Amino acid sequence: MSGKRVLVAGAGLAGSLAAIHFAQLGHRVEIHERRPDPRAAGAGGGRSINLGLSQRGIRALDQVGLLGPVLAAAAPMRGRVIHQRDGELDFQPYGSHEDQILRSVLRDDLNRILLAKALEHPNVSARFGVTLTDFDRGSAAKEPVCTFDSESGPYHVSADLVVGADGAFSTVRTRLLRGLPADFRQRVLPWGYKEFAIAAGPSGEVRSSPDALHVWPGDDGLIVAHPNVNGSLTATVFLPLSGERSFATLTTEGSVRDLFDTRFPDVRRLVPDIVEQFLSHPTGHLVTVRSSPWQHEGRVVLIGDAAHAVYPFYGQGMNSALEDCAVLRDCLADDDWAEALRTFERRRKPHTDVLADLSEQNFDELRTRVASPLFLARKKADLVLSRVFPKRWMPLYTMVSHTTIPYADALRRARRQHAVLAWAGGAALAAALAGGALARRRAAGPHSPGDRS
Ligand code: FAD
Incomplete structure (x- = not known):
C-alpha cells in the first residue's frame, strides 16, 4: 500500500532520516518540529554538540546517499587519548585495523544535511517552532490526532501514521503508553553535563592529536572532547548533579576555577574562558529509557531516543537511532503496517535493551577503568587476539562500533x-x-x- 499520510513529530536525526525513507517509499510526510529550522543561520543558538559516528550510522547514511556530505563535514577519530592525572597521555586505538575509525560530526551539521535531503523531496513538508502538546493514538479504525502549540495558537493534525521521533522526553511516547498495559522504566543518571569549546590554537598538547577522542577520566568528574575539522575540540564535562563539587555547588567563579585548577589543569590552560563558558552554559540531564510497546495498531511508532534513550558513554544513541530507520524501512516492505510495526519492535527492542545495559556499564569504564593498567593490558590482549585470530576473536567494542552485528548478538x-x-x-x-x-x-x-610409558 502506498501514498499514506505520515506525520513525523520531531525533526532531529531519527525524524529527518525517517522522513526521507517514508517519502522514498511514496508516502506524504509532514514534519512538525519544536525548534526553529536548523537550516537557518544561527538556529543552533551557538550550542554545538559533537557525536561519534560509527558503522551503524555510517551504513544508514550511505543507504540514502548522504555519507559523502556527512564525512566531508566530519573529523576522523582513530582512537582515544587518555589524559592521566599526572599529565601523561595514553593513546588507545579504536580497532585493530586502519579503517576502524569513528567520525566526529556536529549534531547541527548532520541534522541540517538530513533535513535538507528530506525537504528536497516533493512529498515532504515541515513546520518549525511548533510543539506537540497532546496526542490521541487512535486505533485500527481511527486516525491518530496530534495537537500542536504554535505562535498563532493551537492546531490539530491527523494522519494515517504518527512517527514519534521527539527524543528522550517524548510526548508521543507518554500519550501512546497511557492506559495501555505498558512497561516504562526511566533511569536518570545522578550526573549531568555541560558543553564547552576548546578553540583551535597554534600549538598545544590536546591539539597535537586532532584525530582522536580526548578523555580526562575520573570518578569525581569526567571530560570527553571530540575533534572538529577546524582543529578545535568540542568538550563535555560530566559531573555529579549534587554533593560536594557538583553542578549544584559549582555556581561561583572561584569554585569553577578551583575545579579546573586542581582536577583538569591542562584544560584550564587550553581554555582561558573556561569559567565563563561553564557558568553560562546549561546543564543537561542523561536518561536511559526502556519502554514498551513502541507501536500501536499500525497507527503510531516510536524511533530513536523516543523509543530507547541511552546514556552517551558507548557513543551509540545516534547510531542506533539512524539504524532504527533502516530497520523500519525494511519492515515496511510488509503492506500490513500493523504487522510491520510489530515486527520492527520485535526485531529491534531486544538489541536496544542490551545497548542500554552496555551504555550504563561504559559510564564506569570511562570514569575509572580506562586509566587502569589492568584495563589497558586487557585492551591490548583483545587487540592482539583479534589480529592473531581475525575470524574467531572480535572485541565487543569492535562489534558494537565497527560492525552492524545486532547488539545482543555482539554481546553473546x-x-x-x-x-x-x-x-x-x-x-x-x-x-x-x-x-x-x-x-x-x-x-x-x-x-x-x-x-x-
Ligand atoms: P533528538 O536528536 O533528541 O531529536 C528529537 C527532536 O524532537 C528534536 O529536534 C526536538 O526539538 C524535537 N521535539 C522534542 N519534543 C518535541 C515536541 N513536543 N514537539 C515537537 N518537536 C519536539 N550518540 C552517538 O551515537 N554518538 C555519540 O558520540 C553521542 N554523544 C552524545 C553526547 C551527549 C552529551 C548526549 C546528550 C548524547 C549523545 N549521543 C550520542 C546521543 C544522541 O545525541 C541521541 O541518541 C540522538 O540525538 C537521538 O536522535 P533522535 O532524533 O532520536 O532525538
Whole structure:
C-alpha cells in the first residue's frame, strides 16, 4: 500500500532520516518540529554538540546517499587519548585495523544535511517552532490526532501514521503508553553535563592529536572532547548533579576555577574562558529509557531516543537511532503496517535493551577503568587476539562500533569468546601442570609409580 499520510513529530536525526525513507517509499510526510529550522543561520543558538559516528550510522547514511556530505563535514577519530592525572597521555586505538575509525560530526551539521535531503523531496513538508502538546493514538479504525502549540495558537493534525521521533522526553511516547498495559522504566543518571569549546590554537598538547577522542577520566568528574575539522575540540564535562563539587555547588567563579585548577589543569590552560563558558552554559540531564510497546495498531511508532534513550558513554544513541530507520524501512516492505510495526519492535527492542545495559556499564569504564593498567593490558590482549585470530576473536567494542552485528548478538558472541578463553586458559594451565608432573616423574626414573610409558 502506498501514498499514506505520515506525520513525523520531531525533526532531529531519527525524524529527518525517517522522513526521507517514508517519502522514498511514496508516502506524504509532514514534519512538525519544536525548534526553529536548523537550516537557518544561527538556529543552533551557538550550542554545538559533537557525536561519534560509527558503522551503524555510517551504513544508514550511505543507504540514502548522504555519507559523502556527512564525512566531508566530519573529523576522523582513530582512537582515544587518555589524559592521566599526572599529565601523561595514553593513546588507545579504536580497532585493530586502519579503517576502524569513528567520525566526529556536529549534531547541527548532520541534522541540517538530513533535513535538507528530506525537504528536497516533493512529498515532504515541515513546520518549525511548533510543539506537540497532546496526542490521541487512535486505533485500527481511527486516525491518530496530534495537537500542536504554535505562535498563532493551537492546531490539530491527523494522519494515517504518527512517527514519534521527539527524543528522550517524548510526548508521543507518554500519550501512546497511557492506559495501555505498558512497561516504562526511566533511569536518570545522578550526573549531568555541560558543553564547552576548546578553540583551535597554534600549538598545544590536546591539539597535537586532532584525530582522536580526548578523555580526562575520573570518578569525581569526567571530560570527553571530540575533534572538529577546524582543529578545535568540542568538550563535555560530566559531573555529579549534587554533593560536594557538583553542578549544584559549582555556581561561583572561584569554585569553577578551583575545579579546573586542581582536577583538569591542562584544560584550564587550553581554555582561558573556561569559567565563563561553564557558568553560562546549561546543564543537561542523561536518561536511559526502556519502554514498551513502541507501536500501536499500525497507527503510531516510536524511533530513536523516543523509543530507547541511552546514556552517551558507548557513543551509540545516534547510531542506533539512524539504524532504527533502516530497520523500519525494511519492515515496511510488509503492506500490513500493523504487522510491520510489530515486527520492527520485535526485531529491534531486544538489541536496544542490551545497548542500554552496555551504555550504563561504559559510564564506569570511562570514569575509572580506562586509566587502569589492568584495563589497558586487557585492551591490548583483545587487540592482539583479534589480529592473531581475525575470524574467531572480535572485541565487543569492535562489534558494537565497527560492525552492524545486532547488539545482543555482539554481546553473546563476546561472552562466548571469553568463555572459550577462560576454558583455554584453564586447559593450558592444566596442561602445564600435567607437563610438570610428567617431567618430574620422568626425572625420578622409568619405574616410578604410575608411569606406564
Ligand atoms: P533528538 O536528536 O533528541 O531529536 C528529537 C527532536 O524532537 C528534536 O529536534 C526536538 O526539538 C524535537 N521535539 C522534542 N519534543 C518535541 C515536541 N513536543 N514537539 C515537537 N518537536 C519536539 N550518540 C552517538 O551515537 N554518538 C555519540 O558520540 C553521542 N554523544 C552524545 C553526547 C551527549 C552529551 C548526549 C546528550 C548524547 C549523545 N549521543 C550520542 C546521543 C544522541 O545525541 C541521541 O541518541 C540522538 O540525538 C537521538 O536522535 P533522535 O532524533 O532520536 O532525538
